[in-house]
Amino acid sequence: MTGATERPARQPSMTDVARTAGVSAQTVSRTLRDSPNVNPETRKRVLAAVEQLGYRFNNAARVLSSGRSHTIGLVLLQSGGYYSRSAVTAGVEAAAGEEGYAVSIATIARLDTGLMERSLSKLADQGVDGIVIAVPLISVTQKMEDITRDIPTVTLDGSRTASARVLGIDQKEAGRIATRHLLDLGHRQVWHVSGPDEWIEARQRRQGWQECLAAAGVEAPPPLEGDWSPDSGYRQGQVLAMIPDVTAVFAASDEMAFGVIRALREGGRSVPADVSIVSVDDIELAAYCAPPLTTVRQDFYRSGAAAVALLLRQADAGETLVTASLSVRASTAPPRSR
Amino acid sequence: MTGATERPARQPSMTDVARTAGVSAQTVSRTLRDSPNVNPETRKRVLAAVEQLGYRFNNAARVLSSGRSHTIGLVLLQSGGYYSRSAVTAGVEAAAGEEGYAVSIATIARLDTGLMERSLSKLADQGVDGIVIAVPLISVTQKMEDITRDIPTVTLDGSRTASARVLGIDQKEAGRIATRHLLDLGHRQVWHVSGPDEWIEARQRRQGWQECLAAAGVEAPPPLEGDWSPDSGYRQGQVLAMIPDVTAVFAASDEMAFGVIRALREGGRSVPADVSIVSVDDIELAAYCAPPLTTVRQDFYRSGAAAVALLLRQADAGETLVTASLSVRASTAPPRSR
DNA sequence: GTTACAGATGGCATCGATAACATAGGCTCT
DNA sequence: AGAGCCTATGTTATCGATGCCATCTGTAAC
Incomplete structure (x- = not known):
């Protein structure tokens, strides 16, 4: 005392x-x-x-003297695709944790090069040893180049900078599988509700769809663009509902698919009797909403982990590490034979 | 050269x-x-x-000499509630960013004190200035106490440690609002599919339901416990489908609600004509699946931001900062007057 | 019996920013 | 005009771990 x-x-x-x-x-x-x-x-x-x-x-002291922070930065987009984002984050964090790395996040509110630059700067300031960009950026600025030149960077499904490597998820494959499934059921034509054009995912899925149709000798109808949200699917679904001979639709995400389905039903079409729908993601709800959705699942957790491996190990910039598989449920059926 | x-x-x-x-x-x-x-x-x-x-x-040097890292740690649960987790994360990151703080994440695979301890240690090792625990932990170990004694900590909806403050989201209110809505429609009894008992959210929503029923002079039926997943909702829905006089159900999450609805329909009950359902969350899909869900929305983004404010500002440990509001859609209706 | 060399350990400078203290003008107040 | 003080700036020690080099002891090689 x-x-x-x-x-x-x-x-x-x-x-x-x-x-x-x-x-x-x-x-x-x-x-x-x-x-x-x-x-x-x-x-x-x-x-x-x-x-x-x-x-x-004391981590700071270690960083200061060794020059390495044992932290990797993760850039995320705040909106769109809650499911895949969570899964990617978890995969990144788990893989990083196993290697003794911490994960520092930077979210950007929307796809915008200015915001992107700021996030990268922020991470660079923190002295991260590497960066995983889980944002499908398409245009790359000088400033981004500067940062990724100094810090190893892996882009998950985005544009390649001079130095950042890209881990491709084979989104085309997803588009192909979905379209193939519909054609195999006997549909003659497959419409597409795509994601926004700035997203590489969206483009690739659309390409897969186009290629698959082309291979089958079918001319692809114009794609209808959404923004991943159920609401955008709903609006494009209203368009589809006005076109008489639509029997099959490939939606680029589960959430848009539900919007499309709702619009089609309100327009008097039955799913899957009149129109079949396939989408991509396989979110948990896909099996429980009405109708249970036929959808292509991709393993985002694994792709997050693979990005970290690529970053830390300097592993092969393998083009495609993540595979896609189809979950067939009740939103697809053969066309009405009339 | x-x-x-x-x-x-x-x-x-x-x-x-x-x-x-x-x-x-x-x-x-x-x-x-x-x-x-x-x-x-x-x-x-x-x-x-x-x-x-x-x-x-150089951040490391700054940390070393100033003793403060300008980083806050965020502990997340990997499973369950993708939506709210994403929203909380975004809120935390945005609020932290505005104050010049970085966010380092640590995810735990499931509710487990051992994993929780390890995550906290990891963050402590990184020298974070504060921690936001967005995991509804209920039991608190000595080790957790030790760490939260050294580092300011805010728990979002979890147990209070000796030193960690708790930011309450008034989950009870959500339960009350949902139950009130069903009673107001004329239902005499409201069943409840709850979240797992270890989750504070689940407990509080259940309490709100019980209190509301009690206030109306109704004896609450036994709650049916799920794990937030659509599948668990489906299984409990099968139980409900076997009970004849069920006319109203309050599900603790949107995802479970869809499972319940599917089971009820398979059991021959129509929603909302035979059974009304209200849930909590208001995920984006709630409005687009069939039927559009009546649900209680809570602002998780705001609560994430509020947690950071509480942490950095030493603001009032206000009990309830986040309000709930009801989105009435098509899964509820007055009981069939027979 | 030296020489050579590997294993085990200590000493010291160093990373880059900051806190604490020191200094040098210029200003105000009595 | 001198005490007292505020402003703007420089100097030095320090945070804690690590890289590099020095040292010391055995012991294998010639």
Whole structure:
């Protein structure tokens, strides 16, 4: 009570541990980093001291002296595709965590090069060792180039900068699988409600659809563009409902598909009796809304993890690491044979 | 080509800037941190030098010397409630960004105290200045207490530790609003499909439901517990479908509600003609699946932002900052008057 | 019995920014 | 005019871990 109880309450440092263990700070450092040349006996003493003092290493100091932060930045888009975004984030974080990396996020409110630049700067300021861009940016500015030249960067499904590598999810494949399924059911023509044109995902899915139709000798009708939201699907669905001979629709996302379905039904078409619909994502709700959706699932968690592997390992910039598979449910059927 | 072109390629440091601007490093530091006592003239010179050299401050060094990292940690649960998680994340990141803070995330795969401890340790190791726990943890371990004693922490809808403050979202209110709506429509009894009992959200929504029924003099039937997934809603819906006099159901999340609806329909009940359903969340799809869902919306983006404000400002640990509002759509109707 | 060399450890400078203190003018007040 | 103070700036020590080099002890090689 006289002040003798006073404690500095400072976190113990490596020097403290060294003192307790009766070795030098350098040895403590080596022990904690699994350097090869440490006597097992010494190591034990050091670890005991760490335990006893509740030592926790100071990341900032480590970064400052080693030059590497063991943090990777993740750039996300705030809107659109809640599901895939969450899955990508989880995959990135898990893979990074396993390698001892932390993940720092920067979200941008919408696709905009200015916002993108600011986010990259922010991450660069934090001294991240690498960046995963999970935003389908298409145009790349000088400033972005500058940053990605200094920091290893992997773009998930976006444009390639001079130095950023791109991890492709084969979105074309998704488009092809969906379209193929409809053609196999006997439909003669497949309409498409696409995502916004600035999204690479959207473009590629559309390409897959076009190619598949072309391969079948069918001329593709003009695609109807949405913005991933159910509402945009609904509006394009109203358009489709006015076209008499539509029997099959490929929607670029589950959420838009539900919008399309609603509009078609309000327009007097039955799904799947009159019109079949396939989409992409396989969100959890796809199986539970009415009708259960036939949809192409892609493993975004895996693609997040793969992006990290690519970043840290300098692994092959493999073009396609993520596969797509079709979940057939009740939104598709053969065309009415009339 | 003779080596004269060689550049160290090192990032310029504050000293470099100082040299270029003809001032001391300290003055540069003061300028960049908006210290009051800097001559406008000097400031201009410094900023020019910064611009010219493309100077970018070294975060690690700043952390090391100032002791503050300007980073806050965000703990998320990987599964369950994609929507609210994304919204919370965005809110946290936006609010933190405005205050000049970065956000580092740590996700845990499931509700588990061990995983939770590890995540907190990880964030503590990174030297975060504060932590937002967006995981509804209920039991708190000694280790968690230790960490939250050293680092300011705000829990969004979770248990209070000795030192962590809690930002309450009034989930009870959501339960009350939903139940009230059904009673107002004329239903005599309201069943409840709840979230998992370990989630505070789930408990509170259930309490709101119970209190509202109690206030109306109705004895609450036993709640049916789900895990937020559509599938769990479906299974509990099958139970409800076997009970003859069910006319109104309050589901604790939109996703479960869709599962319930599907099961009820398969069991021969029409929604909303035979059974009305209200849920909570108002995800985007709520309006587009069949039937459009009557649901209680809560603003998770705002609550994420509020958590950050609470953390950084030491603002009032106000109990309820986030309000709930009802979106009435087509899954509810007055009971069949027979 | 030197020499050579690997293993184990310590000493010291260093990373870059900042806090704390020091200094030098210029101004106000009595 | 001198005390007192505020403004603008420089100097120095420091944060904690690590890289590099030095040192010391065995021990294998010649």
